[in-house]
Amino acid sequence: MLKMENILENVESPLLFLVEERVKTFKHWPFGSNDKCNVRNMAEAGFYSVATGKEDADSAKCFLCGKELDGWEPSDDPWAEHKSHAAKCAFVQLGRREDELLLSEFLSVIKQYMINERKRVAELAKEQIDERAKLVKRHLSRK
Ligand SMILES: [Zn+2]
Numbered sequence: 001m002l003k004m005e006n007i008l009e010n011v012e013s014p015l016l017f018l019v020e021e022r023v024k025t026f027k028h029w030p031f032g033s034n035d036k037c038n039v040r041n042m043a044e045a046g047f048y049s050v051a052t053g054k055e056d057a058d059s060a061k062c063f064l065c066g067k068e069l070d071g072w073e074p075s076d077d078p079w080a081e082h083k084s085h086a087a088k089c090a091f092v093q094l095g096r097r098e099d100e101l102l103l104s105e106f107l108s109v110i111k112q113y114m115i116n117e118r119k120r121v122a123e124l125a126k127e128q129i130d131e132r133a134k135l136v137k138r139h140l141s142r143k
Contacts, residue, residue, distance in 0.1 A: 016063035017113045019098050022048040030057050035074035037081075044098075045078035046091040064113055065089035 015021045022043035028051060029039050047060040050068060059070040067086040083092050090112055094105055101109070 016048050017098075017110050019043050022046075022063060025049040027051075028054075028057050031072065031074055037072045037074065037076045037078050042078045045082050046089070047078060047082070062086060062089055062091065064091040064109065064116070066116065 016025075020043075023039055025048040026039040026042065027049065029042070029049060031037050031039075033040070042060055046062045046064060047069075048063055050059045050061045051057045052059075056070060058072045059068060060072075061068040062082060065086045065088070067082070067089065069081060069085060072081075079092075079095070082089065083095075086092060091109060094101060094109070098106060098109075
């Protein structure tokens with residue numbers, strides 16, 4: 001039997017498919033609650049903050065398609081921006097907040113998120129292995 005808790009246990013990365021988890025990432029978001037692209041609207045449209053400092057304070061990324069956007073204007077609508085820059089995103093195509101999704105839709109979002117995460121982790125691992133292999137080769141050719 002497939003249970004929600006069991007599914008969540010298998011996700012090692014932050015639970016960014018949950019809107020409240022995305023809200024938490026916007027620590028230094030330069031826009032206020034009266035702006036169209038406020039934290040709540042950003043998070044509901046699938047974005048989380050990937051800011052590392054002041055210069056990229058308005059960098060945000062979609063948890064599902066990975067599209068990264070910055071240069072936000074106060075009047076920007078996060079859903080509209082998401083749609084115009086990543087029309088193929090599965091979250092954009094559902095086009096609704098998580099709490100408005102059917103369970104089956106939400107599960108498919110989580111599944112896609114987990115597949116993407118696995119791919120990302122696998123790519124990172126491959127890069128590290130390639131890097132190691134290069135070092136070993138260089139080391140051997142010196143002898
Ligand atoms: Zn997206």
